[in-house]
Each structure stands twice: as C-alpha cells, then as structure tokens.
Amino acid sequence: xxxKTDKARDEGPLIEFYxxxxxxxxxxxxxxxxxxxxxxIKIEKYEVWHNSANxxxxxxxxxxxxxxxxxxxxxxxxNAKTGEAFCGETDYENLRDWALGKREMPSGVT
Numbered sequence: 464x465x466x467k468t469d470k471a472r473d474e475g476p477l478i479e480f481y482x483x484x485x486x487x488x489x490x491x492x493x494x495x496x497x498x499x500x501x502x503x504i505k506i507e508k509y510e511v512w513h514n515s516a517n518x519x520x521x522x523x524x525x526x527x528x529x530x531x532x533x534x535x536x537x538x539x540x541x542n543a544k545t546g547e548a549f550c551g552e553t554d555y556e557n558l559r560d561w562a563l564g565k566r567e568m569p570s571g572v573t
Contacts, residue, residue: 477504477562480521480539482512487552488538494555498562506562511537524548 479495481488495506509517521528521539528535532550541548545564553561 476543477506478541478543479506479508480511480517480537481508482537483510484512485537490552491538491558494553494558497555498559502559502562504562506540 479491481491495508498504499506509520511518511521521535524539524541525535527541527548528539528550531548532539534550536550538552539548539550540558540561542561542564547561547564549561
C-alpha cells in the first residue's frame with residue numbers, strides 16, 4: 464500500500480531501505496538497477512540490517528512506513544518529491560511510475 468505524506472517536498476531523493484539477506488530485496492535489486500540505468504536517476508540505498516546508522520535513518524521515517532505498509536520492513540521505498548512510500552515487491556512498470564511520480568502504487572503491493 465502507498466501513502467502520500469505531508470513530508471513531500473518540491474525536490475528530493477528516491478530512497479530504498481534494504482536488508483542484505485532479504486529475499487524480497489534481492490527480487491527488487493535488478494529492477495532498481497534497471498530503473499537507474501534506463502532513466503538516469505539515482506536511488507539512495509541504505510542497508511539497515513547490518514548498519515545501525517542506516518537503521519536510524521529508516522527509523523526517522525518509521526511512522527510513514529507504518530502508515531503506508533502497516534509495519535516497518537524491507538524493502539521500503541520513499542519518494543521525497545511526491546511523499547509516496549511503499550514496501551515490498553512490485554514489478555518494473557509500477558516502480559518506474561512511482562519513481563517518476565506518475566501514479567501511486569496500487570494496493571496489494573507485497
């Protein structure tokens with residue numbers, strides 16, 4: 464599920480929080496890499512299972528992820544420009560549209 468938040472800004476990064484051994488993160492990794500290559504954009508990636516500073520960074524957005532996803536888990540994505548967040552796996556088309564701010568993620572994203 465996606466949630467648009469008041470934390471949206473005019474400009475801002477795309478952020479992904481992930482866990483090194485997370486199987487869902489492994490599914491998303493090639494899609495994120497394809498997105499960066501094809502669109503020439505950068506997604507800031509923060510590994511949170513083994514890096515406490517990155518885990519604290521994710522904790523700052525915990526309320527947002529809880530509201531959007533029902534929990535705080537990985538992978539978790541945040542678009543600071545649109546204020547939209549989602550968690551879990553999705554397909555490339557949905558990831559691209561989310562990154563470009565074209566539409567919200569459909570419900571049922573796992």
